[in-house]
Amino acid sequence: MTLSRRGFLALSGVAALTPALAACGGDARRTFDGIEYWAAFPDDAQREYFQAERVDAFTGSAPVQLTIKPSESIGRLVQTALAAGAGPDLISTAGPAQVAAYAGAGYLLPLDEYAQQYGWNGALAPWALAASRMDGKLLSLPAGYESMILLYNPATLATNGWSVPTNRAEFEAICTEAKAKDMIPVAAGNGDFRPASEWAVTFALNHHAGPTAVHEVLAGRIPWTDPVIVDAIAQLSDYFQRGWWGGSVEDYFTTGFPSMYASLASGEAVFMITGSWALSELGPYFGEEAGNDATWDWAPLFPLRDDVPAQVWDLGIGQTMSINSKCPIPDAAAEYLDFLETDPGRQAEGIAEVGLQPAPVRLTAADFPDSVDERQSRLYVELSNAATIGYTTWTFCPQQTDTELYTNFDKVFTDLITPHEYCAGLDKIFRKELALGKVPAAPAPDGLAR
Amino acid sequence: MMTTTTPTATTAARAVLAGRPERPRRSPVRRRTVVAWAFMLPLILTNVLVVLGPSLSALYYSFTDWSGVGEARWIGLDNYVELVGDPEFLNAFWHNIVWTVFFLVVPMVMGLFGAFALTRIRRFRLLFRVAFFVPYIVASVVTAAVWENLLSSDVGVGEAFGINFLGNVDLALPTVAFVNNWAWWGFLVVIFLAAMQGVDPSLYEAAALDGAGPFRQFWSVTLPSIRPTFMFLGLMTIIWSFLSFDYVYILTQGGPAGSTDVLSTLLYREAFASLRAGYASAIGIVMGVISAIVVAAYLIIRKRKDWAI
Numbered sequence: 001m002t003l004s005r006r007g008f009l010a011l012s013g014v015a016a017l018t019p020a021l022a023a024c025g026g027d028a029r030r031t032f033d034g035i036e037y038w039a040a041f042p043d044d045a046q047r048e049y050f051q052a053e054r055v056d057a058f059t060g061s062a063p064v065q066l067t068i069k070p071s072e073s074i075g076r077l078v079q080t081a082l083a084a085g086a087g088p089d090l091i092s093t094a095g096p097a098q099v100a101a102y103a104g105a106g107y108l109l110p111l112d113e114y115a116q117q118y119g120w121n122g123a124l125a126p127w128a129l130a131a132s133r134m135d136g137k138l139l140s141l142p143a144g145y146e147s148m149i150l151l152y153n154p155a156t157l158a159t160n161g162w163s164v165p166t167n168r169a170e171f172e173a174i175c176t177e178a179k180a181k182d183m184i185p186v187a188a189g190n191g192d193f194r195p196a197s198e199w200a201v202t203f204a205l206n207h208h209a210g211p212t213a214v215h216e217v218l219a220g221r222i223p224w225t226d227p228v229i230v231d232a233i234a235q236l237s238d239y240f241q242r243g244w245w246g247g248s249v250e251d252y253f254t255t256g257f258p259s260m261y262a263s264l265a266s267g268e269a270v271f272m273i274t275g276s277w278a279l280s281e282l283g284p285y286f287g288e289e290a291g292n293d294a295t296w297d298w299a300p301l302f303p304l305r306d307d308v309p310a311q312v313w314d315l316g317i318g319q320t321m322s323i324n325s326k327c328p329i330p331d332a333a334a335e336y337l338d339f340l341e342t343d344p345g346r347q348a349e350g351i352a353e354v355g356l357q358p359a360p361v362r363l364t365a366a367d368f369p370d371s372v373d374e375r376q377s378r379l380y381v382e383l384s385n386a387a388t389i390g391y392t393t394w395t396f397c398p399q400q401t402d403t404e405l406y407t408n409f410d411k412v413f414t415d416l417i418t419p420h421e422y423c424a425g426l427d428k429i430f431r432k433e434l435a436l437g438k439v440p441a442a443p444a445p446d447g448l449a450r
Numbered sequence: 451m452m453t454t455t456t457p458t459a460t461t462a463a464r465a466v467l468a469g470r471p472e473r474p475r476r477s478p479v480r481r482r483t484v485v486a487w488a489f490m491l492p493l494i495l496t497n498v499l500v501v502l503g504p505s506l507s508a509l510y511y512s513f514t515d516w517s518g519v520g521e522a523r524w525i526g527l528d529n530y531v532e533l534v535g536d537p538e539f540l541n542a543f544w545h546n547i548v549w550t551v552f553f554l555v556v557p558m559v560m561g562l563f564g565a566f567a568l569t570r571i572r573r574f575r576l577l578f579r580v581a582f583f584v585p586y587i588v589a590s591v592v593t594a595a596v597w598e599n600l601l602s603s604d605v606g607v608g609e610a611f612g613i614n615f616l617g618n619v620d621l622a623l624p625t626v627a628f629v630n631n632w633a634w635w636g637f638l639v640v641i642f643l644a645a646m647q648g649v650d651p652s653l654y655e656a657a658a659l660d661g662a663g664p665f666r667q668f669w670s671v672t673l674p675s676i677r678p679t680f681m682f683l684g685l686m687t688i689i690w691s692f693l694s695f696d697y698v699y700i701l702t703q704g705g706p707a708g709s710t711d712v713l714s715t716l717l718y719r720e721a722f723a724s725l726r727a728g729y730a731s732a733i734g735i736v737m738g739v740i741s742a743i744v745v746a747a748y749l750i751i752r753k754r755k756d757w758a759i
Contacts, residue, residue, distance in 0.1 A: 075722075076722060079518060079519055082519060098725075101518070102520075104520055105517075105521065107519065107520070191617075194704070194705055195723075248614075249617075250603070250617035250618050250706075251603065251614060251617060253617035253702075253706035254602070254603060254614055254616050259604070399723070399725045400724040400725070400726060403719060403723045403724040404724075407708065407719070408708075410705060410707040410708070411707045411708060414619055414706065414707040416707055
């Protein structure tokens with residue numbers, strides 16, 4: 001037989017396409033009969049604790065196999081595996097916006113029947129369950145929740161004769177004085193993580209515009225260009241330009257988390273407006289582990305306008321859990337989800353032992369072991385009793401809007417665009433995503449919290 | 451090409467003695483052809499799988515609203531129309547042009563003069579070649595981390611000069627380009643040096659006899675002699691400049707305020723942060739088209755000038 005070039009190329013093409021087409025068959029090759037779960041952890045302590053207390057301790061109808069993935073790539077790995085018709089039985093995402101994308105592709109099993117069976121509607125916070133529904137279907141469970149808080153070093157406040165601010169006037173007075181003393185009023189920066197800018201935007205939206213206005217925006221009833229939103233952005237931009245966030249505009253762009261925590265511990269910075277996840281990251285910078293006698297504490301964020309309630313808890317879902325629609329043992333997976341999510345004692349112990357983000361269950365002081373850091377238990381007890389909730393942008397904004405929100409805010413305080421132009425850009429993208437049904441459901445500020 | 455073989459009497463006799471029918475022998479030409487294709491097969495298969503397949507997929511998805519998961523909906527040229535009016539795309543595209551011009555000028559000039567200087571020294575030439583080349587083989591993440599600390603406004607050069615190089619929207623792009631250039635120009639030195647060593651020494655002798663100094667020799671002898679290498683590296687510089695990603699992403703992630711955004715960082719953000727894989731594909735196709743135009747232009751020039759490289 002003679003092999004012509006044309007024949008050879010045809011043969012090569014067929015040979016190359018055969019495995020590709022075979023892979024498109026979607027027959028996920030399972031190597032384990034139990035529940036497959038991929039997860040990422042920030043440190044070994046959390047990983048080891050999770051393996052022992054959340055995986056090995058599960059004695060349900062099927063064993064669990066935990067596969068550790070890198071934090072920075074787990075989202076892409078899961079996405080790729082799902083697109084190939086495979087992936088783990090339990091699908092973890094970073095929030096409802098990602099859930100919406102997976103749900104639209106049919107990758108997720110509706111959980112409503114299991115919610116009924118296990119009583120999840122009563123066990124988990126209504127605001128979090130509401131944000132987990134798409135088109136009325138429960139497609140994920142909120143597995144880890146968080147809130148924005150004000151971190152501070154009590155010694156820094158005491159030394160300078162300041163107290164924790166409870167309103168805008170007090171906050172601005174402290175910032176002005178601190179800046180005059182060449183201190184950093186608010187330790188902040190997006191050098192390590194560009195999306196960190198949306199933490200500040202979340203603060204401005206919920207505590208200047210107010211949660212009611214934000215809720216109206218998320219429902220599409222008022223535009224992002226409404227003066228109440230534009231004013232909030234302009235106010236925040238002004239704070240940045242005064243050098244209150246990170247010390248200066250330029251330093252904000254190059255400051256990373258270690259510098260922020262260290263400046264708070266040393267007294268160089270006065271406050272830090274961040275998420276509750278930070279509590280588990282402070283250890284190396286404060287006290288015995290850091291070789292200093294610095295301490296930290298937290299307080300709820302304060303209103304920046306008189307019309308805004310005194311205490312608004314900007315809540316967010318940092319992790320969701322869903323069941324892969326191709327999972328061959330969905331009942332066992334749901335049983336494991338119930339084990340992971342609903343026991344308050346288990347959630348409290350995870351916080352106390354390694355600072356694991358808890359599922360949004362109602363926690364009381366009695367749920368925590370004696371070993372817990374009182375500052376941590378106080379936070380979650382207060383969150384369980386939150387009367388007014390705010391909206392973290394990474395939870396309640398759809399994906400493209402959220403990316404635009406943190407990418408372009410940097411252009412506002414560098415005077416590349418105006419606050420109104422920024423809001424107009426957001427509105428344009430948000431309207432498009434709203435029309436496509438990509439906006440997670442946002443409960444009313446005081447309607448569903450407990 | 452058809453080839454035939456004719457059994458000879460000897461081979462037929464051997465076959466009869468062996469009790470089996472004779473298999474026709476392949477001609478040397480045909481055997482060489484099969485061997486050549488066999489050697490190329492792995493590369494062709496690999497390229498079909500990892501280049502051609504994804505390229506065709508990207509082309510298709512660039513006409514869809516694909517999010518990166520699930521079904522893709524055909525939207526025609528919408529992504530390309532949006533690109534034309536997207537200020538972030540235009541901003542990133544402009545940065546790529548600035549980046550390309552920078553790398554066509556600064557490292558090329560440095561590489562040329564560095565290599566020419568090395569041809570003029572006799573001692574430590576190997577040492578200098580190694581010293582220039584080492585930054586090129588160091589992982590970009592390591593180089594970037596080192597320079598990030600060196601330039602830091604807290605502890606580094608930035609503190610000494612009171613400048614935040616990576617935090618200033620006007621300085622960030624040139625700073626990232628500087629760091630990338632530090633790792634890149636030594637590679638050009640080595641390549642240019644190799645080309646210069648191939649220049650006929652009699653040309654320099656003749657130029658010297660005519661009274662040409664080192665600069666005139668460089669301008670009138672060296673440069674014309676290494677023009678194909680120079681053009682080839684210029685071509686690769688343009689292509690690589692439009693693919694540039696690692697140093698930008700590690701040092702600034704496209705910030706501050708988009709001042710270092712290039713097409714590849716924008717593409718990455720659109721695909722994995724905004725979940726707009728279709729739009730990201732359109733950006734990728736534009737990048738591919740730019741590279742194709744550059745390669746085509748080079749090939750045309752090469753054919754006309756009859757260059758060997």
